[in-house]
Amino acid sequence: MSQIRILHVDDEPDIREIVDASLSLNPDFQVRACASGVDALAAAAEWSPELILLDVMMPKMDGPTTLAQLRKNPRTAEIPVLFMTARAQKREVEQFIAMGAQGVISKPFDPMTLASEVGSHLHTLRQV
Amino acid sequence: MGQAAGVAAMTCDRPANDFAEELFRLAVEACPNGMLMTDSSGIIVLVNTETERLFGYRRNELIGQPVEILVPERMRKHHSTHRARYAEHPNVRRIEASHRLFGLRQDGSEFPVEIGLNPIRSEDGLFVLNVVIDISDRQRVDRLKDEFVSTVSHELRTPLTSIAGSLGLLLGGAAGKLPDGVTRFLGIAHNNCTRLVRLINDILDIEKIEAGSVVFNFKRIELRQLAEQVIEANRGYADGFAVRVRLDPSAEAGGVLADPDRLAQVITNLVSNAVKFSPRDGEVELGIAHRDGRMRIAVRDHGPGIPEEFKPRIFEKFAQADATDARQKGGTGLGLSIARKIVTRLGGIIGFKDAEGGGTEFFVELPDWAQIAARETDPGLSPDDTHILLCEDDPDAALAVREGLRPFGFSTDFAHDAEEAIKRARSNGHAAIVVDFELPDAGGMALIRALREQPEAYRTPIVVASAEPAPAKDGAAELNVLKWIAKPIDAFALTQVLDGAIARGANGRPCILHIEDDRDILDLVARALAPTARVVPAGSIEEARAALLAHHFDLVVLDIALGEESGLDLLPDLRNRGGAPIPVVIFSGHSAEIAAIPQVEARLTKIGASLDDLVAAVHDRLMLRSALPRKETA
Numbered sequence: 135m136s137q138i139r140i141l142h143v144d145d146e147p148d149i150r151e152i153v154d155a156s157l158s159l160n161p162d163f164q165v166r167a168c169a170s171g172v173d174a175l176a177a178a179a180e181w182s183p184e185l186i187l188l189d190v191m192m193p194k195m196d197g198p199t200t201l202a203q204l205r206k207n208p209r210t211a212e213i214p215v216l217f218m219t220a221r222a223q224k225r226e227v228e229q230f231i232a233m234g235a236q237g238v239i240s241k242p243f244d245p246m247t248l249a250s251e252v253g254s255h256l257h258t259l260r261q262v
Numbered sequence: 263m264g265q266a267a268g269v270a271a272m273t274c275d276r277p278a279n280d281f282a283e284e285l286f287r288l289a290v291e292a293c294p295n296g297m298l299m300t301d302s303s304g305i306i307v308l309v310n311t312e313t314e315r316l317f318g319y320r321r322n323e324l325i326g327q328p329v330e331i332l333v334p335e336r337m338r339k340h341h342s343t344h345r346a347r348y349a350e351h352p353n354v355r356r357i358e359a360s361h362r363l364f365g366l367r368q369d370g371s372e373f374p375v376e377i378g379l380n381p382i383r384s385e386d387g388l389f390v391l392n393v394v395i396d397i398s399d400r401q402r403v404d405r406l407k408d409e410f411v412s413t414v415s416h417e418l419r420t421p422l423t424s425i426a427g428s429l430g431l432l433l434g435g436a437a438g439k440l441p442d443g444v445t446r447f448l449g450i451a452h453n454n455c456t457r458l459v460r461l462i463n464d465i466l467d468i469e470k471i472e473a474g475s476v477v478f479n480f481k482r483i484e485l486r487q488l489a490e491q492v493i494e495a496n497r498g499y500a501d502g503f504a505v506r507v508r509l510d511p512s513a514e515a516g517g518v519l520a521d522p523d524r525l526a527q528v529i530t531n532l533v534s535n536a537v538k539f540s541p542r543d544g545e546v547e548l549g550i551a552h553r554d555g556r557m558r559i560a561v562r563d564h565g566p567g568i569p570e571e572f573k574p575r576i577f578e579k580f581a582q583a584d585a586t587d588a589r590q591k592g593g594t595g596l597g598l599s600i601a602r603k604i605v606t607r608l609g610g611i612i613g614f615k616d617a618e619g620g621g622t623e624f625f626v627e628l629p630d631w632a633q634i635a636a637r638e639t640d641p642g643l644s645p646d647d648t649h650i651l652l653c654e655d656d657p658d659a660a661l662a663v664r665e666g667l668r669p670f671g672f673s674t675d676f677a678h679d680a681e682e683a684i685k686r687a688r689s690n691g692h693a694a695i696v697v698d699f700e701l702p703d704a705g706g707m708a709l710i711r712a713l714r715e716q717p718e719a720y721r722t723p724i725v726v727a728s729a730e731p732a733p734a735k736d737g738a739a740e741l742n743v744l745k746w747i748a749k750p751i752d753a754f755a756l757t758q759v760l761d762g763a764i765a766r767g768a769n770g771r772p773c774i775l776h777i778e779d780d781r782d783i784l785d786l787v788a789r790a791l792a793p794t795a796r797v798v799p800a801g802s803i804e805e806a807r808a809a810l811l812a813h814h815f816d817l818v819v820l821d822i823a824l825g826e827e828s829g830l831d832l833l834p835d836l837r838n839r840g841g842a843p844i845p846v847v848i849f850s851g852h853s854a855e856i857a858a859i860p861q862v863e864a865r866l867t868k869i870g871a872s873l874d875d876l877v878a879a880v881h882d883r884l885m886l887r888s889a890l891p892r893k894e895t896a
């Protein structure tokens with residue numbers, strides 16, 4: 135079975151490293167990280183990941199703006215996006231879904247179960 | 263000079279009052295807030311220096327002017343309506359920042375205000391002392407605080423996410439097996455890290471609830487089910503303390519109307535407190551019971567009980583019986599404070615008592631669903647009432663609208679969520695449906711779409727009430743929404759919208775066509791006549807002609823100067839479908855020189871006649887005088 139490409143976008147290098155380590159607990163995941171929304175747009179178009187994990191609060195281009203740009207480009211419009219955010223109140227989750235995200239992973243996340251959480255999101259997305 | 267003239271205008275020349283008057287004037291002058299007094303027709307008769315400073319006018323430019331010159335153009339209509347309503351029930355009132363009021367300076371700029379109204383009754387009628395507080399500074403500080411809290415929380419949580427993540431990976435063995443001693447200390451670091459995260463979350467939570475920015479989604483909740491969910495969710499936590507949590511077998515079945523997530527949060531908090539303070543191998547019981555029209559959820563522990571001296575402070579922030587306790591028990595000291603704020607918003611109460619045989623019982627009481635459900639359908643006061651459906655999840659807001667609409671001949675059924683709304687719309691015929699756009703279980707748009715799919719509601723006029731302005735027009739047009747109105751719903755404004763859309767039966771009440779280009783006067787007259795007649799407003803000759811086609815009228819109240827048009831041109835058309843002329847009362851700005859026309863039964867000028875005179879004239883024509891409870895006028 136070929137690997138599942140996951141693009142992780144966060145401006146914090148430490149969090150990029152931890153997410154990479156956490157997701158690597160599932161050998162099927164192939165993870166690439168971007169430090170900004172702009173980089174993410176390019177990487178998403180070129181690499182065509184199966185899933186994008188997107189930080190909400192980033193300087194210059196924040197998560198929601200990045201998502202809107204992804205949706206505008208036909209090459210990236212269909213890629214599922216999960217926001218990673220500390221602000222995971224129900225209402226905000228609804229707002230993110232309304233923006234076109236497929237779900238939200240709340241921060242701080244449990245690094246030992248992040249891979250399986252992402253896995254179950256992917257499972258649900260495939261069923262739809 | 264203007265100031266002296268102003269005071270003279272409101273009092274009589276009685277020397278005995280001079281001293282009191284001077285004191286009053288000095289007190290008003292010394293006030294650090296803007297103060298201005300208006301007479302019964304809203305004319306400014308007195309202002310202080312602060313008012314001059316706030317609005318950038320000189321005193322003599324304000325005295326004698328209608329108070330509306332200090333109100334932004336877009337709010338003037340509302341303002342004069344509110345002013346008229348206030349005159350009916352004058353009381354000391356504060357209009358808070360949440361009403362988003364603005365003052366208009368002479369240079370055209372605006373600033374946010376809070377207003378205090380104080381009625382002063384005198385021989386010359388009702389005066390109102392208006393206190394104007396400029397709240398721009400307060401709003402700026404609030405905004406800075408919000409930004410600060412949001413920034414701090416982000417800045418604190420980002421490193422915490424990294425720390426918790428790293429520790430979690432190490433403890434989980436992602437970097438290989440660790441020596442026992444290392445695991446122990448990493449465990450301590452990890453625990454404290456999660457505690458810090460909890461603390462930040464709690465502080466933000468309380469901040470949001472206090473700021474009123476948390477939206478509560480009310481739904482029907484079965485309490486037994488909720489209790490079981492909470493018990494299940496806390497099983498792991500309780501196991502850690504070797505405590506068993508169970509639902510009392512005698513727990514009664516029953517429901518409440520509340521926000522399920524928030525109520526679960528409260529019960530979870532009570533359960534985790536009970537677990538924390540239970541002895542090992544202890545037991546925590548959840549009970550549910552009916553109690554005086556309310557449902558009571560109780561959480562009982564067998565712990566040491568609450569120290570007497572701590573009882574009065576228990577719901578305060580960071581109140582813990584013993585600071586070292588907090589560290590031992592892993593609490594943040596905010597849980598009960600948050601719980602109380604939530605329960606209050608849900609319309610309930612929270613409390614505690616010493617349990618019999620030791621331990622403590624915390625309880626939450628909320629309105630019983632059965633009581634709320636009994637109010638769902640509205641039989642109305644008369645079978646002629648126009649029956650409408652209101653889809654609104656907040657029970658208090660719904661009741662307020664129902665009571666507000668009642669005097670206008672409406673009876674109002676409720677639906678608290680989308681599912682109920684559809685069920686109710688299908689089973690009872692409604693002349694119109696009012697939809698709260700922020701309903702919990704489905705977006706307003708989805709609900710309207712679903713309603714439009716029901717054959718019973720396919721063509722029913724729908725009014726949307728929303729805190730947000732109408733979205734992109736195409737969406738609304740597609741769903742054929744009659745109108746978007748602001749929340750909280752103003753019952754009178756809603757009747758105006760509904761009357762424009764529903765061909766209401768006369769309900770046994772006379773029906774009056776009022777033709778007038780001043781919307782404020784239309785509002786005032788409709789309001790004044792509402793108890794006995796139904797008033798269809800028309801702002802132009804064109805609107806009047808359309809109304810004449812749609813309704814049967816018993817009387818027309820006619821203004822002559824309608825912008826470029828003359829109301830007199832309409833006279834020949836003021837006939838019901840059978841051709842019978844409709845009696846006309848002219849209510850116009852000036853006394854026009856018109857030939858005697860039999861159809862015109864009375865003429866009043868806006869300057870010479872008061873609203874009460876008009877009401878009396880209308881009632882005379884309708885021969886209602888005897889049936890009318892005469893209003894005592896000031």
